Amino acid sequence: MSLEFTHVTLGQRVLFGSGRAAEHLASEVARLGARRVMVIASIAETRIAENVARHVEVTLHYSDISAHVPVEKAEKARAAATNHDIDLLVSVGGGSTTGLAKAIALTSALPIIAIPTTYAGSEATNVWGLTEGARKTTGVDDLVLPATVIYDASLTLSLPVGLSIASGLNGIAHCIDSMWAPRVDPINAALGAEGIRAFSRGLPLIKQDPSDLEGREMALYGAYLSAVAFASAGSGLHHKICHVLGGTWDMPHAETHATVLPYVLAFNAPEAPEAVARIASAFGTNDAGEGLRLLRETLDAPRALQDFGFKAEYIPETVEIILPAIPESNPRKATRGNLAALLAAACAGDDPRILSDDRSET
Incomplete structure (x- = not known):
């Protein structure tokens, strides 16, 4: 090829x-x-x-x-x-x-x-x-x-552990979104994968010992890699969703990205096997979603948008704002129905795997 x-x-x-x-x-x-x-x-x-x-x-x-x-x-x-x-x-x-x-x-x-x-x-x-x-x-x-x-x-060092974790997961979101963003290529995909590896090593160290510079250096290294990948690949589904949540409902930036990430990964995974394989390898697991889940459990990451002020009643308006902004290149076609399901699951903190199993495109 x-x-x-x-x-x-x-x-x-x-x-x-x-x-x-x-x-x-x-x-x-x-x-x-x-x-x-x-x-x-x-x-x-x-x-x-x-x-x-x-x-x-x-x-x-x-x-x-x-x-x-x-x-x-x-x-x-x-x-x-x-x-x-x-x-x-x-x-x-x-x-x-x-x-x-x-x-x-x-x-x-x-x-x-x-x-x-x-x-x-x-x-x-x-x-x-x-x-x-x-x-x-x-x-x-x-x-x-x-x-x-x-x-x-x-x-x-003054960044609290909880915000360090949310901010780091935001960085991982840059990496993962870069795997299927409009201008994805092998170079930014490689940068994104290395960014995931850096964050996966650094964030648990910060959780274990917030005063240890090694973990924070790895997280900063990961942040740079993730941002370079994102700048090259462009803004994908995850960032389109989070920009609307932040701008429309004034939700906290890092926590929103950290919460939405597993749902976007689960949503796109069935239609992006090569990207998912690269993400899984970066996490050191056989399954990308499982790798992210294990890391989030270790970090005690944010779990539900409702914990940060988002309400189920906001979903219809949010869907209408997001839909026109989603890139045509997204691996899975987003519709009002499946996008609403994604937001509902993220709002409640449901198991993201329900989105992989739901193939409805209504």
Whole structure:
């Protein structure tokens, strides 16, 4: 069988090393010749951000951050950057923080240095997202791709175990979605598989000993791999579902992804044997769903969307919003009936295997 595909690898500088974030940031600011730096970090991570930027002259510390990047928050941050004549954005935090930096870069073309403190992976993609009127809009633009990513596992030590697990499972969702996303190819599939292996090793170590840097380094490594795979392959069924859940119902990002993941895997598995075999191998099991189930049990992962505010009565409206966004390339055809069944199972925390057995396409 011949091998033929088109692959794009995004150009980005990555600096990885525990305890070296401040050193790396100072060197990158100097390399980029920046003079007016805006450091973006939530109030909760102000101390971390100040410590990381201790060798840098900061023009503006900015902390008005919200999940899912509301448009009004983006416009306020853009105005602040303009008013202070900023020439470099530094984001220190999770996906919401990186997302706000991207929103500024989208209209200003300012470079970003991203310093993640979770495993969201946004720092390694050219994908942006904004929420307005309970609807989340996403797009792709190289302007929002951070010029440099600085990974320092010691900065994740303050991330609680529960959120570490949810964030890591979000990373695994990037990996799995990349196996059947619109631009899937052998390279991003390989990156996704290695990402699953890294998370499968790192997350149990974090659960066992939250102060052990080895697990957190593996999770950050997995986060980068997962994001690079996702950026190349594009957004698949899982992310289309979760973007609607987050943007429409204001659900927590990491926990929502962690909860929905096994249901999407079970839904697509019967129609994607090659992808499922690769996923199973990455988990070190004979069955992809079983591998994910065992990992989730070890981690005591989030189980039901209803635990985070989603209600069964929301399902019909959610289905109508999701359906037009699902890629034609998804292995299994999504319909109102089977998509509603997926959401109902995820809402209640039912066994995901019921979706593999249900072949109704009504």
